[in-house]
Amino acid sequence: MSSGDNKAVKSGSGGRASLGAECRTVSRPSRAPGLLFFKRLGKTPHFLLLLVEKVFRNELRQANFSAHAQTTRQCQQRGGSAMAADGALLLSLVEEFVSGLQDSKAKDAAKGVKDGAFTVLQLVEALGPSLTSSQPQTRARGVQLLSEVLQDGRAELSQKEVEVLMAFYQNRLKDHHVTTPPVLRGLLALTKCAALPPGSAVSMLRSLFQDVHVQSLMLAERACVYNMLTNLMETREAELKSLGADFVFGFVQSMDGERDPRNLLLAFRIARNLIVQGYDLGKFAEELFEVTSCYFPIDFTPPPNDPHGITKEELVQALRAVLTGTPKFAEFLFPLLIEKLDSEVQSAKLDALQTLNACLSRFEHKDTAEFLQGLWSSLRREVFQTSSEKIESAALAALAALTSCLSRSVLSSESEDVLGRFLEVVLRDCEHHLREPDLKLVWPAAKLLQACCGASYRASRVITAAVLPSLTEQYNGKTQCSQRRTLLEVLQRLVQSVKSSPSTEDDDGALSAHRADLCGVAFSALSESDGSLQIAATALLASLAQQTGLLLESDVQLAADHLTRLLLTEDDGRVSVAVVECAGVLAELHPAAFVTRLIPRLKEEMFSDGREAPQQHSHHALRRRCLSALAAVSTQPSVVQASTPVLLEVLKSALTGGFSLEEAVLACRSLQRIAERVQDTEEAGTCFHDVIIPRLLSLVLKAALQEEGSSGGPLVQEDFLSAVVPVISTSCSRLQPTLAARTASRAISLFLDGDVSFLPENSFPSHLQLLQVEDPRLQKQPEVSWRRSQLVCLLMGCVCSLPRGVEVPRTEELLSRLEEMSCTCRHPPSYTAAAKCFAGLVNKSPEGDALDGLIQRTRRRICGELDSSSPLRMQAFTLLVWVAKALLLRYHPLSAALTDQLFSLLDDADLGAPAADAFLLLMSDSPDVLNRGCHADVRLMYRQRFFSENSAKLVQGFNAAPQEKKPNYLKALSNIVNKLPKQVQVAELPALLSLLLEALTCPDQGVQLSTLSCLEPVIASPPPVLLQQLEAVVGRLLALVCSPAMEVRMSSLRCVRALSLLPTHQVLPFRARVLRALAPPLDDRKRLVRREAVQARGEWFLIGSPGGR
Amino acid sequence: MSGGSQLENANPVIFQRSGERQLTAADEDEDVHDPIDDREIFDLIRSISDPEHPLSLEELNVVEQVRVQVNDAESTVSVEFTPTIPHCSMATLIGLSIKVKLLRSLPNRFKIDVHITPGTHASEAAVNKQLADKERVAAALENSSLLEVVNQCLTTRSV
Structure with missing residues (x-):
């Protein structure tokens, strides 16, 4: 750096400049430690300091007169008494801050400046005695007050004021070291000023770099310096660049030796900006590289409960951005990376590979020239002798990056073909392994070639030309299956990775010669x-x-x-x-x-x-x-046109027994899959809505109306119908809304009026009564009537999955008929389907009085049925559950009334257990209705909301319930908790853990199982309360590993295994006990249980054992 | 793994892994008793890692299902293993790993016999004698650096 001279204080009189120079000679030793320091301090000529203050205040006053003429006039107008009061106030503020050490007064002073009660000038004048005090602490305190005021009220400073303040602060940098922190803070505040005069940034940096040794400052002051640099680089880029390489050198000196991660992050960002914004690194490129690369690879573990939230990843990324920022670093970076790659530390290898990958995408091929050999042998070793998949894939990615970097070289007649030379070396090292397809190294060799091959079109050509002929030849020559299979897989990987040609006209691609x-x-x-x-x-x-x-x-x-x-x-x-x-x-x-x-x-x-x-x-x-x-x-329309008739024909033939039930169900699944994957074109829509759905309805109706034979064939079975429903609902939900609306209205008129006109091969009796529960003509054949009533599920498929916005005609009539059917029908699948269809429509009905009225009516009817000892209680209960779900999903205010009814049913003698199971239905997605695929109104996080509103009720109910009803509550609880997202489970566990542990001792196996399945994920990320109750958890779980039910044994063993992953010091005390308890399950009669036991016991053996966890 | 350390057998022959055991309906039926069979024992030991390579003993063909014999009724297990090369210095360690895995995973009614496939190793008799000697096995596991290597072989890799 150019030697410090009078330029450091540019503006102002010549006298002050010389004073500045003298001051420096005096005060510089004061920073030196030891005896000298004290001796010199005593002799510090106070008159010099005084003079500085005087000059400083004069300057400031002049500045103020011009800039704050307005303010001053206002102050004068306010009258002398007010001024005097303000002056007294200011003096007392200063006094209390400086001598009284009351930090809060800085805020008051800043507020005063902001409000115009007094000016910065007045503040400085009031500070006079403190700033010129012989006690460095007092001077520091004075500067501190000024700095804090500047930090608060900086917006009002004029350019002249800034200039003077800047000169003052620069001068203070040479003062005693205790004043340095507040001085730096003041300078930081000034760097944020918009009114920073031209040239002051440069002079400030010069004195900063010259007078301050950054690394002997405290953490916060070092951060201050970095923030100053950052601010200036943002606003004064051109001025800083005029400093030339001196700026870079100054920065290098400032950050040399930095250890704090927070400051490193700032310093890395500055270094990155130096490179990216094109500062002149001059001859200091190597210094800048050295001072940053010495942190590579970053080794940092944030302390627990770190409030600053700095992660290793952030530091790694910031440093990587510096190191890979400019090709000027190439000659230093590559040797460093190769050295780190050769180390034994896995994380260092990984970081080196990722950095290599990053830099190769920026650097030119000529930067890599002299390191190619070294890079290749390191990369090759990492793949051939890999110890972890992460490192292997990082090495392959780096190799691909290297190859594509070389591929960017431009071939000319005089230069050599860098890529070709490199690939020659790669091929020489890898190709011979491909000739031994049953040895271990064939795979790493294939992966290396694949990585090169996928890097660029040119590389693809070279690799395929060299390797494919020999591979195909070998395939034809070998006879062993395992060898041929390996060769095929290698071929497949290579073909997969081949890059297509950038220009298609002149070339047929790298593979065409080998087709x-x-x-x-x-x-x-x-x-x-x-x-x-x-x-x-x-x-x-x-x-x-x-x-x-x-x-x-x-x-x-x-x-x-x-x-x-x-x-x-x-x-x-x-x-x-x-x-x-x-x-x-x-x-x-x-x-x-x-x-x-x-x-x-x-x-x-x-x-x-x-x-x-x-x-x-x-x-x-x-x-x-x-x-x-x-x-x-069947993904292309032309194929769909050809394949769906075949599937329909299969179903038609199933009607007469040509295909079995299972085959008919599979045909429906295939139709559903096609509906899910086909493109939503008009062609596909017509195919499904005009051909497939009418044909399906017609087939099913025909089967239902067959009177002869008691079985009725496969097409009347519930399994078949539940396979048809998704075909219809998928087409209605995703193909052509207008056509879907027509399908829905046709289905409604079919079910309400018996209108069969749109069905093909129409030989049905007119006026079919499909939603009539008790068809008078069929009363003598109850076994036939359910065949018709169960068809209501098809209606559900048609009307419940329409996109929202598609109108469903005749909703009111439909709803009342569905309600009637669901409350009175005696066939379980039929009344359940009617209830689901009802719920699906209610979920999408527009908000309003009509909907509220409907819900209230339905609720009254349900309550009436449930209160009596009617034989139709189960029907009413089913409707209650589905309507409650429909309303819960859309946050309807009336849903609470219905779910409360469900809670009260937990005490019911007959419906208690079904009510507990119903909570599972409420909380889980149902496959055929009320899900997002059906465009149902499902609010986000309805489960959490339901849980948080109702968990207290459940706990209360549990405590109040008689002993024999308690299992219902536990089951309901575990059903609800089971479906909550994991984060919520973990958050809610403290309140519920004792209840869940209670549930583990409940003799009901269903309760045990569902509780275990919600404990398992919680154990994986345990909240503190679980660790406190570990004793109870372990005890309850070990009691279940010999349960009579095999599912319970397996599930509890999985939980025991999950426990082994908790922190060693927590679980080590249980090791002996768990190992003893897990010995009997090793001899379990079921193999699946033994397998879980072996895994759990194996993990527990590793706890606290060398080489284990 | 890298740098100076040279592997004894850097490029061994690789064998295919057998798939997971097929689940049958009987496996899930509570009332059926599943006896411990050869495949079950093989499944216990096939995933043990080789001390040198990041490969399983099955992939290196060190253990094979045909070389596993179990008699559930008489509570005996016999496992033969084949070192990749006749002078493999890791043979004792591999045998010890197999033995420890079985000790930890089988009910203690079983008598466990682990030995080298006849004629596949230079110092076959010595290794077999060591593995058969309960005292020596116990003593080996007292040695914390040996136990460390064994535990590493038995740790299921999270891939």
Whole structure:
């Protein structure tokens, strides 16, 4: 840095400048420690100080006259007495602050300045005696008051005032060290001033760097310095840049040796800005690198309950931003990273790899030139001898970054091909491992090549050209299945990673030269009999298909044939899953081949008699595979047009017994999957709303109306109907709202009026009464009437899943008929479905008196039924639960009345247990209605709200209940707590833990199980109260590991295992006891229980043991 | 793992892992008694980590299901293991890990016999003798650095 001279005090008279110089010679030793310090202090010439103050005050006064003329005039106008009072007040303030050490007075003084009661000048005048005192403490106190006032009321300072204050403060930097902290604070306040005069930033920094040794300051003062630099860099960038490299050097000196994480974060940000904003690093680039890189890798563990909230990650990121900021650091950074990579510390390796990855995206290839060899051998070692997956994947990412950095080099005739040279080395080290496909190192070698290959198009070309021919050749040469499978998987990974060409016109992509070989390998593997080869081949085929424009039409057709053949012949479950998945990928890209080849063939096989098949069982399995494949390939509209008729035909044939119930259900699942995945186009909408839904309704109706035969075939079964409902509700909720509205209105007129006109193959009697509970004509055949009444679930599918905003016609009539049905029907699925449909409509009904009236009416009816000993109590109860859920979800004010009714039913003799179970229904998502997929009105966090409003009631009820009813309360509680988000569980646990522990001793196994399942996640992040009651928790859990119910044994063992992860000092006292208690379950009669016991006991053995936890 | 330390066998042959045991309906049926069988014992030991590589004993083919014999009625277990190379210095340690895993995981009615597959290791007899000697096994586990390595092998890696 240029030597300090009179320039430090630029403005002002020549006399003051020389004084400044003299002052410095006097006061500088005063910062030096030891005897000298005291000697010199005694001799400090006070007259000099006095003079400084005088000059300072004169300057300030002049400044004030010009800038604050207005204010002064106002003050004068207010009259002498007021002035005198203010003056006295000010003096007393100063006195109390400086001598009385009352810190609060600074606030009052600042307020006074802000309000205009007195000016900064007056304050300085009042401070006069303190500032010129011979006691450094008093001087410091004086400066402190001034600084604090400046920090508060800085906005009103004029440029001239700032300039003078700045000169004063700069001068004070040379004073005794106890005054330095308040001086720095004052300077910090000045750096925030908008009125900072030009040039003062530079002079201030010069004196700062010259007179202050930052690292011998306290923490807060060091932060002050960094904040000053940050402020100035934000506002005075051009001035600071004029300082040249001196500024960088000054900063380097200031931060050299910093240890506090808070300050480091500030310092790293400054360093980052120095680099990014293009300050001239000059010859200090290495110094700046040294002073920051010495913290690499960051090793910092925040203290527990750290109020500052600084994380290691923040520091790591801030430092990484500095180190990777400029290519000028390359020559220092790479050797450092290689050194850290060679260390044994895992976190250092990881940080080095991530930093490498970050810097390579900024640096040029020529920066890396001399370190390529070193980088490659370190990266190679990390992958070949990896000890953790994290480091391996970080190393691979870094290698990819390195390759793409080299790929950015521009090839010219005279320069050498850097990328080519590098890849040559990579290939030399990796390729030979690929020739030994059953040894360990084949995988790391493949991963390294894959990382290079995926980095750029140029690299893809080089790697594939070098590796693919030898791999395919090996595949054709080897005979062992395991070796061939490895080769296929390596091929697949490489193909997957190949980058497509940036320009498509002049080039066909890196793989086109190898297309024939690759397809040959894939098809030959598909023809093998080994399952694992077939699976690997389907993955390869899918990757090939995803390379745009690679496969020819004939390849796709051949692939479709192969996949069809495998679907029809392979019994292995894993193979058919892989084949179905692959078919799905291919069909999305090349639909035509699947419409013409796969679908017709599957249809033919499914409808073939199956008696030629060796076993009925295998024919069933074949149909299963075909049905799932039909769903998987149907993503493009053209395929959907071809596949859905096949599925409908399956259902039609099921009506006459051609397909079993299970197959019919699978066909519905496939239709549902198609409805979920198909694009929402008009074509798809028409297909579902105009063809599929009418056909489904018609089929189901036909089955229900069949009178002959008591069974009625598979299509009247509840399982089938509950598979049809999601097909309808998915189409209504996501395909074409206008068409969905039409479907809904058709369904309503079908159910209310018996209007069958829209159904195909219409041979139904007119005036069907589908919502009539007791059809007079069917009274003699009660076993047939339920077949019609249960169809109400289809109505639910049509009207309850419409998007909001789509009007449902004739709602009132529909609601009253549904209510009637749900309260009087005697068939459980029917009245439940009616109640759900009712609830689904209530949930979406607009707010208002009509809705409130409806709810009140329904509630009265439910209460009436429940109070009597009517045979229809269960029906009323079901309706109550569903309506309560519908209202709870939308925060309707009347929901509380209904849920209170449920709470009161916990004491009921018959309905107590169902009421406890009903809380599970209230808190969980139901699959077919009242969920977000059905566009229901579901508010956020309704569960938490319900819990917080009702947990007290539950606890009270539990305490008041007779002994035999207590389990109902515990069950209700665990049902509610179970569904709460984990954070809420942990937060609420203190209040509930004793009740939950009580629930563990409750003999009801259902209660035990549900309590255990809510304890398990809580144990993983235990609140303090659990740790206090650990004794009770361990005792209760160990009592359950020999329970008669296997689920309870398993669940309690899982909890015991989770306990082992708590802090060692908490659980170590229980180790011997737990190990003893876990010995009997090792000999349990059920294998699944033994497995849990082995895992739990293994973990507990590791507690407090060397090498364990 | 890195730097200077050289592995005895840096590039061993890798074998495929067998999948998880298939769950059957009988496994979930409360009334059926499932006897302890070979596969169950194999499942206990196959996931033990090799002291050198981040690989399981199964992947290195050190343990195989056919070399596990159990008799639930007579409460005996016999496990043979095959070191990757005949001079493997880790053989005792691997045997000890298997033995400790079984001691911790099986009911104490079982008599546990762990030994080297005949003819696959240079000092087979010595290792077998050490593993069969209860006193020596107990003494080995008193040694905290040995116990540390054994525990590391038995720690289930969180991948």
